[in-house]
Amino acid sequence: MSFLKLEGVTKRFGGLTAVSEIDMTVERGQIYSLIGPNGAGKTTLFNLISSVLPVSAGRITFDGQDITRTPTHAMAKLGMARTFQNLAVFKHESVVNNILTGLHSRLRTDPLSAAVFWGRARREELWARERAEEIIDFLEIEDLRDLPVGTLSYGQQKRVELGRALAVEPKLLLLDEMVSGMNQEEREDIGRFVLDLKEELGMTVLMVEHDMGIVMDISDRVCVMHHGAKIAEGTPAEVSADPEVIEAYLGGSRAA
Template sequence: MGGILEIKDLTLQFGGVIALDHVSYKVKAGEIFSLIGPNGAGKTSMLNCISGLYRPSEGSILFKGEVITRYKPHKRAHLGIARAFQNIELFPHLSVLDNLMLGRHVRMKTGVLSGGLYWGKAQREEVEHREKIEKVIDFLEIEHIRDTPVGRLSYGLQKRVEVGRALALEPEILLLDEPMAGMNSEEKEDMARYIIDIHEEMNKTIILIEHDMGVVMDLSDHIAVLDFGRLIGYGTPNEIQNNDKVIEAYLGEENVG
């Protein structure tokens, strides 16, 4: 498969601090691609550049061959790039269903007036969007909490709903920023299973940030390693485990093998 996302010579600078330093790599369509590295390496900054929250100082981002470097976040979402955040960005007082419906906002075409009056085209569109959401609810096995306010849910379930809201956009690329952070072992296993199912059954390209190296090595097709904003390694899990620079900077001997 060809490259769906290409990062070319990307640099991100905040004053005198260089968060990303001339980073280049490609993500193939249909793969699970992981970004790893020590805290402060630039991983979340990279996702912020891809999703449009940050505008890089230099370099370019291409999505399916189209330069999107200066596109605003909503336009990238409309093109097919969705993000689940490390810090949950849900509305705690709204139900699971309402949070997922909000994830469909960039797909809605009716205006405020027709949507508010709820007739004709607006009503038909509402039904169509509800059908899409129902599929996400079934897929993530959250039917039993659909009407529950998100703020009442366990942390693990909130993270699942966060992923569901990103899936509600029907993205081609799903950006997952530490989806297993703060979870217990059972919740991690559940999330890993959902990531595999999203990849295989929904045929989504996934870009994953995760500190659990067991998960990364098991799930990833390719891995990019950042350290102080620089790309110090790229390859398959086996190649990364045997990369001397990566071992020295991040993995350490105890995590290899």
């Protein structure tokens, strides 16, 4: 059974069809990338998968469960987490506190136990802080842990947002233009982290990305969208050699 499967997924905004009858399969443990020109419908499709937007037509299944009509707040408990194209961090809070917010969905203490901070509440708090430190170590931001996120560089803030998504302990991680606005060194670091997530933790990653170097270097499969429709799918080598893809997207990148 496919880990994530989209069947005829469509999104309409009035008379505009932003995503048109997308069929797509992501297998467990893959790094799967969505690419295409600006306005191709990639982020809209991400929003449909993560239930930020309702599907107009079609079906989405995740880990054997139909999630087409699942409310947004339930996605984290199902094992799905994401980052956003625009930063969505708590800028006045510290790095460690931002990551701790991602662990909220993993906690089970009732309000009364939390108020007296005893027993299960204390154990969960200790576990959460230990887990946050593990994520901070993994992302190599130990020296930033106590700083307000708003004082960090853009690339560092994106790394904190990734850490908060990892705190959910997702089975599927969605990364929406994770390396946009980063310098070359920062982009390479993120590529290395994503590969480590796959190779060390067996995590499945679905990316929307414009950086073709990252896409071609680390992806197992690539889906190309144009004007809301899928125009190609395959390995990075297969997609990069597709004439329709070259005309719609890769050709412009190569010329640059």
